[in-house]
Amino acid sequence: MKLLLTSGGVTNAAIHAALVDMLGRPLQSCRALCIPTAQHGHPWCTPETAWRFVAGRSPARMVDLGWQSVGLLELLALPELPPERWGPWVQAADVLLVDGGDATFLAHWLRVSGLAAQFPTLQDTVWVGVSAGSMVLTPRVGPEFVSWSGANGDDRTLGLVDFSVFPHLDHPDFPSNRMVNAEKWAAGIGGPAYAIDDQTALRVVDGEVDVVSQGQWRAFR
Incomplete structure (x- = not known):
């Protein structure tokens, strides 16, 4: 897959x-295809915030960008369906929009x-993540960003890339997301x-990472 890992969605012309x-x-x-699943695991999210993402009314611009078509892929439903049913939906999508x-x-x-097992077959698909939708592809998110009790304190995620992401830097709604804490x-x-x-x-393409920014960021080696 090609990856566009954002903190707040497609927020400016460069992104x-x-x-x-x-x-x-x-x-x-x-x-x-839009994937709102991560919202269900966070105590700050509600049915209203999940609906706003799916309806294209979220502050994180993703669904409302003028796509030819947008479908909903709710991961919680997939274990009850044969892969032969939902697999073609994923294969036909050009982009996966993954919420925080x-x-x-x-x-x-x-x-x-x-x-996740289908990822190797999605070579031309673009994954656009916002916040947790980006962090999920990293090796770890850090204990500071684990709010789901089912994780039992384990902050490991999928490790599709070799770096971690601290999102929402200096955002007014996240007072602890300051550089000193990063x-x-x-x-x-x-x-x-x-x-x-x-x-x-x-932006991650063929393993190469590029920073696309009209804002503030910092790399930690």
């Missing part, structure tokens, strides 16, 4: 241009649903990491 470039054609000719919430909850359901988080994460604000994205 939008990166997405179009990764898809190789205008968004209006691309089919999207709790990354460990999302990682659990990506595994249990069987979607530095402490990075010191304990045990690998390379990035702190990014909502005007920044990490």
Whole structure:
């Protein structure tokens, strides 16, 4: 997969241009599936916030970008369905729009649903994550970002990339997401990491990482 890992969605022209470039054609000719699952694992999320994401009314611009079509893929439903039913939906999608919430909850359901096992077959698919939807592909999120009790304190996620992500840097709604705390988080994460604000994205294509930003970010080695 090609990855566009954001903190706040497609928030500016630079991130939008990166997405179009990764898809190789205008968004209006691309089919999207949106995945709200991570919201169910976070205590701050509600049925209303999940609906706003799916309806394209979320502050994180994802669903409302003018796609040719948008479908809903709820991972919690997939274990009750044969892969022959939902697998073609995923294969036909040009882009997966993955919302935030709790990354460990999302990682659990990506595994249990069987979607994670399909990742190697999605070579041309673009994964656009926001917050936990980006963090889930990293090796660890750090204990600071684990809110799902089912994780039992385990902050490991899927490890599709070799770096971790500290999102929402200096966001007014997240008073603890300041650089001083990002530095402490990075010191304990045990690998390379990035702190990014909502005007920044990490583009990963063929293992190469590029920072796309009209905001603030920092790399920790």
